[in-house]
Amino acid sequence: MSGSQALIESFLIEGVDTLFGYPGGAIIPVYDALYDYRDRIRHILVRHEQGAVHAAQGYARVSGRVGVCLVTSGPGATNTVTGLADALMDSTPLVLVTGQVGSSLLGTDAFQETNFVGITQAVTKWNCQVKRTEEIPAAIAKAFYIARSGRPGPVVVDITKDAQCGMAPFHYKKVTAIRSYIPVPDPDMACIEEAARLIDRAQHPLVMVGQGVVLGNAEAELKDFLEKSGMPVASTLLGLSAVPTDAPQYVGMLGMHGNYGPNIKNRECDLIVAVGMRFDDRVTGDPAHFAENARVIHLEIDPAEIGKIIPADVPVAGDVRETLPLITSRIERRSHNAWIAEFRECDRVEYDAVIRRAIHPESGHIRMGETVDAVARAYGNDAVLVTDVGQQQMFAARYFGFRRTRSIVTSGGLGTMGFGLPAAIGAKLGAPERDVVLFVGDGGLQMTIQELATIYQSQVPVKIILLNNSFLGMVRQWQELFYHSRYSFTRMVNPDFGLIARANGIGYRCVERREELADAVAEMKETPGAFLLEVRVENEENVFPMVPAGAPASDIRFE
């Protein structure tokens, strides 16, 4: 069979049912083969290759499966780099297959040739180039194994056009081990014992949960650990929804715009149990003053993350799905009700200082927070939340609320504006039974707005809430707070989004008045198919609380 057929047969063996892609000269042979597989593989034709990668990310994040993309060489390939970088930072399993010029032309500056393996070295977990037809199945098997095992990440397989066209017998063997690669380190039992000992002694402990719990499918193991240890638990942005928002021990989100309690109280903690998270600087603020009085137990699958930012007193390398139960079985059943009550007191302080006026403002323009709250309530806090990057992302993360896991898709580490719209498409295709709502700003929407046509062509029923403040809001907020309100090039003069929605066959409504908001959200929810709800919000609203960049997390401020 041809290399192109072998590629698609390999996809089928790996369980691929959806491809996100865009054809071009160096990948035509694969697209030609794909024509005969239309009944078995769905191909979503995006409008820009960046959209293909973000859509595959959305698909992977909600489904737990590997997202797969197919693009051509040269510009097709380079357009994916932002998505790859995003997926590497946020540990999203992806396989990207790129076409490449014929092997005899490699290195000659041929038409649409780029050294894509060289370019993507820094933004992939692994990559390789295939120049021989018979090597395609083995390369794909290795790619899927690496993408999904251990700490997941994006993998690129660059296939020359002659390898796609050549003929070879098809043999597929799934990869289960690679000698140079330890996906899951073995836990050190002495560290497990020591962790249990510290947990039993702690008076003011705090569990910090990251996306590792979701990626490791360890939600139940975490729940058991929390129930037995009785500890309060906070979440990183990407860890949201691993613990339900209304869980009795849940005390909120960490980070620059996280909740007051977990930020202000970290200096009172005597123990931090970090589970599948990496102490991003948006979480720690100044690391020298982060949880400075606490011992740190760090459960993490990637040894390079342990001790990278915050020194770990007890490093617990391994898969949290294995290590959490090992600790749970060794600790005493306890409760920390008085300590958790202190967080509840912080919640009240935060509510009075920030939340009430964010979600129940009495006058003025519509606020972002109240819009998020209205949408969340309309969906019973049970939709999949997709966000873009910026103020709407933080408002959405703060006020949406979650009942079950894998309910947030957002660009955390890289902070990629333009991520939201294509990611929402992928999320809906990856979880068709769930409602998918996207919050996006006027800046971010216009970065990948062409994907509205993908929604139209593939009829993907995502609900888009455009929080339009005619500013690049987050940068404007920083300009206001730290640059003397010099709004240097953050004012947006926007096109008519209603015309754009209608041009793409998407339902649309615009609201400016608070009294119409609930009705507009209901209309969006009840309209079959995709919908763009434009909410004209207060132009100069700020997200609070806020930890100024580089300051200790406990310097969190309300205004």
Place this chain on the structure above:
Amino acid sequence: MEQEYIITVFSENKVGLLSQITTVFTCRSVNIESLTTSESAIHGIHKFTIVVKTTPERVEQLVRQIEKRVDVLRTFVYTADQVVQQEIALYKVNRSRNVERLVRDHNVRILEIDPDYIVVEKTGHKAETQALFELLQPYGVQQFVRSGTVAVSKSERELLNEYLEEFERRCQREKDKNNTDLKIS
């Protein structure tokens, strides 16, 4: 405090791996003092010897980031006293009586003698090859080149072999586990 470390990296022989490894240093602004690479004692496995001056905390981070690369088997870090190390230097020098005396005194190997110049080789630590260079310089060194450090550890056990044996055991364990799973189901 900064000190010299010798990092040895064992990797698969894959195109582009050198660049993957050097990137770990460059993106953290750590200067590589020297780097050599060649096939190791085990067929198909390459060995890099990298010398850096950095702090103990930093070197540990570097090692973890290198090991994170999928095609890297193992990375070991040593201080100078934990390895036997050598460098080789070649000197092309104008001929003169003084040069010939220096050459004899410093126990170097003569590679070529020409009416106009002499090419000699010295192996040793960097300080030694550097010292000879400085002695020869007044008499006219036409060309000078020094290799990077090569080193073998003083450890009795070959740590890479231990790793490869552990990998075999790991694969066997997985296989046994899967077989048990099959029997149960």
